[in-house]
Amino acid sequence: MTRRRTGLLVAAGVAVAALAVGSDAAAGGPVVGHLMTGSTPHATAAAHRTSDARTGAHDAANAPTGRRTGHGDAATTGSHAGGTSRGRHAESATEPAAVGVAEAGSQDSVTRHVDYSGSPTTRFSYPGAAYVKVHFARLLVRPGDWVTVSDESGKQSYTYRGDPRLLKLPKDSPSTVSGADGFWAMSITGDTAVVTLHKTLPGPGLGKFGVDVDRVAHGFTASQRADREHKQRLAEGGRRPESVCGSDDAQDAVCYKTSHPVEYQHSLPVARLLINGTTLCTAWRVTADDRMLTNHHCIGDQADASNTEVWFNYQCSSCGGSEIAPVTKVPADKLLRTDETLDYTLFSVSDFASIKHFGYLGLDIRKPKAGEQVYIPQHPEGDPTKLAIASDGENGATCRIDEATIDGYASNSDTGYRCDTAPGASGSPVIARSTNRVIALHHLGGCPNSGVRIDLIYPQIKSLL
Structure with missing residues (x-):
């Protein structure tokens, strides 16, 4: 041997x-x-x-x-x-x-908010990364509204109408979890993920509604590897x-x-x-x-x-x-x-x-x-x-x-x-x-x-x- x-x-x-x-x-x-x-x-x-x-x-x-x-x-x-x-x-x-x-990559701590009074979209871009995966600390939207995590073209897109740890809705996309501090959306293949709040009715929501992203995992670039x-x-x-x-x-x-x-x-x-x-x-x-x-x-x-x-x-x-x-x-x-x-x-x-x-x-x-x-x-x-x-x-x-x-x-x-x-x-x-x-x-x-x-x-x- x-x-x-x-x-x-x-x-x-x-x-x-x-x-x-x-x-x-x-x-x-x-x-x-x-x-x-x-x-x-x-x-x-x-x-x-x-x-x-x-x-x-x-x-x-x-x-x-x-x-x-x-x-x-x-x-x-x-x-x-x-x-x-x-x-x-x-x-x-x-x-x-x-x-x-x-x-495969690394995690970054971030502080991003998407709410009803500001911009409905936030982007996470890491040029050359193989994937981007977004972690939600909070996702609470009005009934009928939803959040998507997508690539810039929209060909890859995942939909969430609530926190799947609290309520799994039949039309929501899959997700992964780590402990009790939120959930991860499924990863986007490529170097950019776009988080968008979709509203069925115009106007602001109550203060308790909104989306908080606190972590992003992303793949190494070819040069980093x-x-x-x-x-x-x-x-x-x-x-x-x-x-x-x-x-x-x-x-x-x-x-x-x-x-x-x-x-x-x-x-x-x-x-x-x-x-x-x-x-x-x-x-x-x-x-x-x-x-x-x-x-x-x-x-x-x-x-x-x-x-x-x-x-x-x-x-x-x-x-x-x-x-x-x-x-x-x-x-x-x-x-x-x-x-x-x-x-x-x-x-x-x-x-x-x-x-x-x-x-x-x-x-x-x-x-x-x-x-x-x-x-x-x-x-x-x-x-x-x-x-x-x-x-x-x-x-x-x-x-x-x-x-x-x-x-x-x-x-x-x-x-x-x-x-x-x-x-x-x-x-x-x-x-x-x-x-x-x-x-x-x-x-x-x-x-x-x-x-x-x-x-x-x-x-x-x-x-x-």
């Missing part, structure tokens, strides 16, 4: 390996195929944990409230919801990649991030639309996560129902889920182009189950009907095989969907499993490969080319990079699928 993850190993890893004994087999099929399982029951032996680790899988009612140091492919991040730090440190040759989710990456490389002695094994061979998913149509189709159920307005991960639909998987270090509790946007179809319109295809955004809804050691979170989304047509990925519930080919659809650095299919780490060949089992946060819990990933790819599906089904949940860098084996995760979530 070229890279031992000794820092966070769980004692008595034999018990974890026992989870894979007699695993159900999943047949291959298209992206919208059915999950097919055999009749052999899974072993349910519980793995021992270190003294300070949480044990087993957690239902939403028992979801962990604390957050550990993050893991997986990601950059160092700032503060998280509730002021909890998601600070990361660099990968080393002997420990897991302790880096977590990718930082480049500067951050440069500083990170200097801090690492000029080395490339270890999660890119050699040159970065991942390409825009649309580049493979004609040459690899099956792999491209299997990128469509993969979504970008915008968590708490400033951090990024990847997630994907699993089975035909309203179920999605990502890493525990991305969404660790219900508070994270309540303030997460899930972006489908966030991909380039053309190979190597800068224009983005129309994006469908929905909020995450319920955290259904999460586990720190196997680093997964199963969750649902709001407005499932709007994303159902993107399809889902089936599961390949078996132990990976050394040498078998795999590919990874992902959102590295929060970029539009990319596919890691080729790898110069494999002498120009396609990505493949280098080590069938490798240590993750438990002994032999992961499978290792040299497919290129990057910050933000945490939570991506590792798909076996032989079945076009998910064989692992990507979460660690280090060359070999690694994902948690699906045959270990499945026994903990199968009752919820």
